[in-house]
Amino acid sequence: MQQDAMNLFKMGVIQSSTVDCREVTTTGSTPGAEIVKLTQLEPVACITAFRHLHSTTPPPDKLQLPDYPIIPVNNITDPRDVTMYPPGTALSYPSSGSRGPGGPVSILYQFVMRGDRRFTFVWHNTSGALQEGCAIDQCWGPAVGQQVVDRMKSLPPTDIEFGSLVSLGFAVTGMRDPIAYQQALHPKVYIPVHQAVASQPASSLEFKVAYLKQLEVMGPVRFPPDQRPEPRWMVDPDDYVRPMVYDPKDDRWAKGKKHHGDDDD
Numbered sequence: 001m002q003q004d005a006m007n008l009f010k011m012g013v014i015q016s017s018t019v020d021c022r023e024v025t026t027t028g029s030t031p032g033a034e035i036v037k038l039t040q041l042e043p044v045a046c047i048t049a050f051r052h053l054h055s056t057t058p059p060p061d062k063l064q065l066p067d068y069p070i071i072p073v074n075n076i077t078d079p080r081d082v083t084m085y086p087p088g089t090a091l092s093y094p095s096s097g098s099r100g101p102g103g104p105v106s107i108l109y110q111f112v113m114r115g116d117r118r119f120t121f122v123w124h125n126t127s128g129a130l131q132e133g134c135a136i137d138q139c140w141g142p143a144v145g146q147q148v149v150d151r152m153k154s155l156p157p158t159d160i161e162f163g164s165l166v167s168l169g170f171a172v173t174g175m176r177d178p179i180a181y182q183q184a185l186h187p188k189v190y191i192p193v194h195q196a197v198a199s200q201p202a203s204s205l206e207f208k209v210a211y212l213k214q215l216e217v218m219g220p221v222r223f224p225p226d227q228r229p230e231p232r233w234m235v236d237p238d239d240y241v242r243p244m245v246y247d248p249k250d251d252r253w254a255k256g257k258k259h260h261g262d263d264d265d
Helices: 003-010 142-154 176-185 201-222
Strands: 018-020 034-038 045-051 107-113 120-124 160-164 189-193
Touching: 142 176, 160 176, 176 201, 189 201
Parallel strands: 018 034, 120 160, 160 189
Antiparallel strands: 034 045, 045 107, 107 120
8 A cells, every 4th residue: 555545544534445245335435445245136247346436626726637638528519409308308307416316425336247258347427536536525635546446457357338428527637537447447348428417418429529539649658559448439319229239258258367356156
């Protein structure tokens, strides 16, 4: 553990990491501190879950921008949106950002299918500021952000990532935060989700442009092309009603040597 993380641990800000068979994390636990195993899909699949960071705009005194340019996102409004998303549709459903159900505690889930190619997918419906260790409710600091990164890196290899495209901080950090999750997870396929809360529904392809440009300016050293996922973009509402089917037996999902995080069949 890094020295700054050790100091936070001694002060009780960070709990030591635990892997438990409990189905929930402790109330108020530090992101990345508790890893739980969920049994709802056994014996078909193993589910690993832990708290991560809800997206936010880091405070100016905490913000740590990278040494490469941040590509701005054109969050456009299409005049047709009012007819495509009338009141009562999913767009107007109450969420944590619109004074309804929800909250700042965000859980990342990894599903590992047993047998075949051990097909895996990750689902996280928000992408926090890992570099600063900040979430919508508080800033824990870079040590906690790194702790969350380490938890993601410790997971078995991820085939598909269903990850939030939009961070509440996109006006400042652009696509930095969603890409940081990909750098930790190294998925083979990236499917963007959670697009129409802080962003306009019509802006999905503008986010795609910013995403691809951000990868370009990061270059092959910061994020090698052979480690980047294949992006399979989603445009609401068309792609939201199209089923996605993946064959766990497909050779594409073949794994190398047994990963230290894998369970035995």
